[in-house]
Amino acid sequence: xxxxxxIKCHGLKGDIKISGSKNASLPLIAMSxxxxxxxxxxxxxxxxxxxxxxxLLQNLGSSCTFTKNIATIDTTTLSHTKATYNIVKTMRASxxxxxxxxxxxxxxxxxxxxxxxxxxxxxxxxxxxxxxxxAKIHIKAGYIQAKAPNGLTGADIIFDKxxxxxxxxxxxxxxxxNGVTTITNAALEPEIVQLCxxxxxxxxxxxxxxxxxxxxxxxxxxxxTIDTFxxxxxxxxxxxxxxxxxxxxxxxxxxxxxxxxxNSIVSKLEEMGCTxxxxxxxxxxxxTNHLKPINIITQEYPAFPTxxxxxxxxxxxxxxxxxxxxxxxxxxxxxxxxxxxxxxADIHLNGHVATVNGKSRLSGTDVMATDLRASSALVLxxxxxxxxxxxxxxxxxxxxxxxxxxxxxxxGANIVRLKE
Ligand code: EPZ
Numbered sequence: 001x002x003x004x005x006x007i008k009c010h011g012l013k014g015d016i017k018i019s020g021s022k023n024a025s026l027p028l029i030a031m032s033x034x035x036x037x038x039x040x041x042x043x044x045x046x047x048x049x050x051x052x053x054x055x056l057l058q059n060l061g062s063s064c065t066f067t068k069n070i071a072t073i074d075t076t077t078l079s080h081t082k083a084t085y086n087i088v089k090t091m092r093a094s095x096x097x098x099x100x101x102x103x104x105x106x107x108x109x110x111x112x113x114x115x116x117x118x119x120x121x122x123x124x125x126x127x128x129x130x131x132x133x134x135a136k137i138h139i140k141a142g143y144i145q146a147k148a149p150n151g152l153t154g155a156d157i158i159f160d161k162x163x164x165x166x167x168x169x170x171x172x173x174x175x176x177x178n179g180v181t182t183i184t185n186a187a188l189e190p191e192i193v194q195l196c197x198x199x200x201x202x203x204x205x206x207x208x209x210x211x212x213x214x215x216x217x218x219x220x221x222x223x224x225t226i227d228t229f230x231x232x233x234x235x236x237x238x239x240x241x242x243x244x245x246x247x248x249x250x251x252x253x254x255x256x257x258x259x260x261x262x263n264s265i266v267s268k269l270e271e272m273g274c275t276x277x278x279x280x281x282x283x284x285x286x287x288t289n290h291l292k293p294i295n296i297i298t299q300e301y302p303a304f305p306t307x308x309x310x311x312x313x314x315x316x317x318x319x320x321x322x323x324x325x326x327x328x329x330x331x332x333x334x335x336x337x338x339x340x341x342x343x344x345a346d347i348h349l350n351g352h353v354a355t356v357n358g359k360s361r362l363s364g365t366d367v368m369a370t371d372l373r374a375s376s377a378l379v380l381x382x383x384x385x386x387x388x389x390x391x392x393x394x395x396x397x398x399x400x401x402x403x404x405x406x407x408x409x410x411x412g413a414n415i416v417r418l419k420e
Contacts, residue, residue: 004391004405006382007414008364012250014411015282018238018257019045019402020069020231024191026093027168028198028231029053029071032062033100034176035202036223038074042230045069045237045402048395052091056083060097081108085142088113091399095123096165099173102135102146104223110144117371119330125166129157133170133177151221154179162187162300167214168195175204177218186214189301190261194232202226235261236307237401238283240376242266243311244408245285246274247318247380252411253284264304268294268312272319293321293358298328310336310377316356317345318384323356336374339367343385364389369396376401383413392420 020043030053032039044050046069054064054071061079065072081101088094092113101108113121127137127144132155135148154177157170167187172195174181186192188210196209202224205217238257245252246269259266259278266276266283273288294316298306306329316323317340327333334354337347342365346357364387369375375397382389391397394417397404405415 001392001420002394002417003420004379004382004394005416005418006364006379006389006391008386009248009383009413012245012248012252012408012411012413015253015255016241016407016411017255018233018241019043021045021191021234022047022049022400023164023189023234023236024194024231025050025071026053027096027165027172027191027195029057029073030096030100030168031172031195031198032057032073032226033075033078033097033104034172034224035075035226037225038072038076039226040228041071041073042228043069044071044231045234047402048399049091049093052087053094056087056094056097059084059087081105083108083110085111092116092121093165095126096168098126098144098146099130099169102130102148103152103173103176104221106149106151107147110146112139112142112144117335117374118333123166125159125161125163126169129159129166129170130173132157133173133181152177152218154181154216154218157181157183159183159185164189164192167192171196171199171206171214171216174216174218175199176221176223178220179218181216181218183214183216184212186212187300188212190232190235190258198226198229199224232261233257235265236305236373238262239265239305239308240311240380240401241407242269242283242285243315243380244383246272246287246291247315248383249287249289250411251284251286253282255282257281257283259283264302265308268296268304272315291315291319291358293319293323295324297326300329306330306333307373309333310373311380313337313347313354313356314340314377314380317347317358317360317362317381319356319358321358323358325354325356327352335370336377339370339374339378340381342367343381343389345381361386363387366390366392369393372396372400379404379408
């Protein structure tokens with residue numbers, strides 16, 4: 001296994017090109033199951049979660065190529081519909097094939113994704129919605145066995161909780177269902193907006209895109225012709241690198257971003273004392289050498305994203321005063337805290353609330369990545385910790401950050417990837 005060796009940096013400088021969004025790419029790749037043509041998707045980040053989902057589609061009989069951030073997926077040869085545990089266990093977003101497979105073939109078996117480091121990650125809302133659309137769902141030996149021999153029927157879905165992949169699954173299932181589906185309490189994330197836009201551009205009549213009430217008029221099993229498109233920028237990758245600039249007191253510019261997707265992140269950094277210059281698809285952070293403490297509550301988009309909580313907790317260790325960070329979406333998303341405490345951070349956990357007393361002098365040491373965003377928080381802390389930090393189990397990072405060490409090296413970070 002590889003690890004990252006990071007030495008305290010004395011300032012970063014320059015531009016970072018932000019990659020396409022992992023969390024937009026995953027449902028868009030699953031959407032190719034609804035196509036009658038080979039689908040070409042540009043600006044797909046070359047990260048593990050993407051190659052895992054492409055491998056899953058290949059295992060089902062599709063043909064997929066992925067070079068220079070372009071994924072080409074031909075599902076016309078897709079011949080079976082069992083997404084097996086060995087793949088699903090490595091990437092729970094594999095659940096995104098459930099809706100499209102069931103809608104197109106009338107049956108499928110998808111391994112229950114199981115939990116992950118940050119929580120139980122149930123899919124009950126996905127299943128309940130599909131049953132309302134006429135699916136017969138049984139759980140057997142850890143698999144979701146779903147049947148809809150006469151196809152899915154439009155229904156009125158009300159999600160008890162806002163679920164991003166749940167919304168994606170039902171939007172895709174409804175796209176070729178028979179009749180009208182309404183989704184109330186739909187997720188508003190930009191990744192869902194793009195999925196709806198691409199489906200709408202492909203002949204599915206969708207109203208309410210970007211709102212919590214979406215109406216989808218299904219094509220009644222008529223497959224779609226999906227033209228080539230490019231994935232939106234990754235707002236979480238962008239937010240992570242903005243935190244790198246803020247924590248190292250550096251002026252950095254991010255290119256190829258969508259500023260409107262960063263509002264809640266930028267506003268928190270402004271509260272901490274940073275300022276910004278924005279253009280169409282770039283943003284320059286001007287740091288402060290006196291970071292103010294911050295209070296954060298993670299909620300669904302457009303509020304502050306849970307996927308940025310770990311990064312801001314690392315940043316808060318360098319703020320002058322006490323920050324309060326509350327995690328409202330996942331039950332176990334503070335795995336980074338113990339590693340940051342080992343580096344010298346003064347953090348107190350009380351249930352879902354972390355109290356961070358800054359400014360702490362962090363010291364480099366060996367630390368262990370535990371999940372995707374916790375790993376990026378450790379990278380941020382390592383950039384300002386004295387001496388040398390080794391971050392182990394960085395396969396977590398590889399799931400969602402494309403070329404992280406190269407992107408940081410280019411702007412001056414002393415970071416190398418080595419073999420254990
Ligand atoms: C998506 O996960 C993202 N993943 C996550 O990003 C992100 O943290 C999460 O949304 C919240 O924004 C992808 O898009 C691939 P949810 P998802 O369903 O869809 C509960 C990352 O770091 N819930 O919106 O799985 C659930 O327990 C990853 O890139 C149910 O109770 O999350 C949670 O408390 C991590 N029943 C809340 O809803 C369900 O059937 C939100 O979960 C579904 C969800």
